[in-house]
Amino acid sequence: MVVDADVEPASVSPRRSVKSRAGTDSRILGAVLAILRAHGPNRVTVESVAALSGVAKTTIYRRYANRDELVEAALDSQSAAPRMPDGLCVYDRVKWTLDLLRVALSSDIGMGSVSAVLTDQDPDFTESFRDIINSRSQVAAEVLRAAVEAGALRADLDIDTAVSTLVGSYLGAYLRHGRVDETWADEVVHMVCPGLERGSAAD
Template sequence: MTELAPQVKAVRGRAIDARILSVTLDILRGHGPAAVNIEAVAAKAGIAKTTIYRRYDSREHLLRAAIESSTGEVAIPTDLPTYETFKWLLHDAARMAENMVGRGAAASIILNDHPESNDLMREMIKARSVRLTEFLHERVAAGDLKADLDIGLAATVLLGALFGQLIRGGELDDEWADSVLELLWPGFSA
């Protein structure tokens, strides 16, 4: 039997890593963090548990790796008017919620039924909301938003609208984003 070339092994290894993380995120999105365990991921991915354990020594490490793999820097467009940027932010947050967190994990965060995993997800949400807070400060400084706008509260209200819609099972579409902005804009705009 011939040994596989190192490049082939590396490509296969990356494909297996990607599959493990993808399946972990699928389970997290659909059923929340309590449903994520090595056995469930192995079964759904069609991969031996030992393969997963070689990469992640615990369920918590696997979950952390999956959550971290799904996060990235937010590049807020700079060429849009403030109102349109808010709309873009709501859509980006909706994509993040659907693709990274999912309805199952959102419910888990609100119910706090799995504190360790929920802390990981809260860290991810806080990291992404830093850019939102910076944007709000920039737009207040530019005079587009009320000078006395409570930035923390504004960010909380926007995130709350998103999570509320997720929990209710509603669509996160243009109509939803427009409705949220119609309601909030008078309280935000200068």
């Protein structure tokens, strides 16, 4: 059942109202992201988001003028790259960046969005998607540079090509097998830096 989530009883406190609005926003953007993951941007409509989120179209329209604003807000919610945990060794730093890329491609935005970018269905969406991937790629590049400085990777490594290779490794595994095994990150670390083991100094 779709309900008008902005309608609050007079007795509801302002704090509860703010929490309710935040919950409604989360449901709306969560639905947009779920549709993007599965189908790409062309399937995002106010009607499809309302049906999946359970939030009334009138409520959605009070927040977003159209589906373009819905997509933009959903992508903006994924634009900031997570902060790396402190105290990781070089091996775990490299693996963490692989997981960062994997999550971006599989869970945060999904293969439906990847397909849309590869066919350039929506140029604005393609640009926003690349911004997200590049923000995570920048984190990966910084980790690889640190690994070079630590002697774990060869000194003449082309960082940009290495990052593209890491992204391509995930896409290649998905295209060939329809899934990516949980061991993927470990296997790639061993391939990229065969001499690197857990516990390697971080600096």
